[in-house]
Amino acid sequence: MAHEHEHEHEFILEIPEFEHLSYEVEGGIALVTLKRPEALNALSQDLLRELAEVAEVIHQDPEARVAIFTGEGRAFAAGADLKEIAALKDPFAAREYALLGQQVFAEIAALPIPTIAAIHGYALGGGLELALACDLRVAAKGAKLGLPEVGLGLIPGFGGTQRLPRLIGRGRALDLIFTGRHVEAEEALEMGLVNRVAEDALEEAKRLAQKILKNAPVALALAKESVVRGEAMPLSDALEIEADLFGYAASTEDMKEGVKAFLEKRPPNFKGE
Numbered sequence: 001m002a003h004e005h006e007h008e009h010e011f012i013l014e015i016p017e018f019e020h021l022s023y024e025v026e027g028g029i030a031l032v033t034l035k036r037p038e039a040l041n042a043l044s045q046d047l048l049r050e051l052a053e054v055a056e057v058i059h060q061d062p063e064a065r066v067a068i069f070t071g072e073g074r075a076f077a078a079g080a081d082l083k084e085i086a087a088l089k090d091p092f093a094a095r096e097y098a099l100l101g102q103q104v105f106a107e108i109a110a111l112p113i114p115t116i117a118a119i120h121g122y123a124l125g126g127g128l129e130l131a132l133a134c135d136l137r138v139a140a141k142g143a144k145l146g147l148p149e150v151g152l153g154l155i156p157g158f159g160g161t162q163r164l165p166r167l168i169g170r171g172r173a174l175d176l177i178f179t180g181r182h183v184e185a186e187e188a189l190e191m192g193l194v195n196r197v198a199e200d201a202l203e204e205a206k207r208l209a210q211k212i213l214k215n216a217p218v219a220l221a222l223a224k225e226s227v228v229r230g231e232a233m234p235l236s237d238a239l240e241i242e243a244d245l246f247g248y249a250a251s252t253e254d255m256k257e258g259v260k261a262f263l264e265k266r267p268p269n270f271k272g273e
């Protein structure tokens, strides 16, 4: 233990060797790129497990202040891997499969930093469900989003029946779930399914991340925590949490700096403390 003690100020982040995705961080932005372009980034169990690992890396990486999820090739992700779904032996195996996807996406949804899905090409089924586990969605013009599962005799099983109605309302969600239709970026924007539409989704997601990065890091984490925890509670309890987290935010050095900078008519210099 003495040895560990000597190095207590050194923190070495171990990044696993990923096979089906890549992870890089630049200027506070963590970029996760799905890398199964030959299958339109279909979410195999191996890829899902790597997504869980990368969520853990993001959690631990002090350099990662906003995360963007994107896909290599011509799609964000065309859903769960249908070859693997075809091989599921019985309802129990299929239930485990849904639970795996749900757990992985729950870990992404619970990340303490803002997350953005940069969607181009297709975000279908599990691919859209991954995007729904992110805080924000940016779509490229021409992108197609949908939950086509009922056309395969399935239902959305990686959180789609829960996160979609919470995001866009029950009526609009059931329209997409019952018809399985693909909505284009512009319609997705109208229904509140995406936050922004641009020529280049990744560039726009990076611009959005830059705007977010100007703000106080602890405040961002607390704001997200308040929204996420509040969703699962009655309003009166959730408001209490909001007040507690507001109290916490008000005790940070960044709050002092933010208010001081405003009064001195200069941009703030936040330290994340």
Ligand SMILES: C/C=C/C(=O)SCCNC(=O)CCNC(=O)[C@H](O)C(C)(C)COP(=O)(O)OP(=O)(O)OC[C@H]1O[C@@H](n2cnc3c(N)ncnc32)[C@H](O)[C@@H]1OP(=O)(O)O
Binding pocket: 038, 039, 040, 042, 043, 078, 079, 080, 081, 082, 083, 098, 101, 122, 124, 125, 126, 127, 148, 149, 152, 154, 155, 156, 157, 158
């Ligand atoms: C709980 C979650 C459940 C689910 O997510 S269920 C799955 C929901 N998703 C879907 O149903 C979408 C399936 N994919 C498609 O409908 C089509 O693709 C597209 C409309 C997205 C694109 O069509 P096109 O441009 O003609 O490309 P292509 O030749 O179909 O796809 C290129 C390669 O990608 C493979 N692929 C696409 N989606 C999946 C998938 N979801 N699972 C496994 N493989 C997939 C194909 O098979 C093919 O591969 P090869 O070149 O070897 O024929």
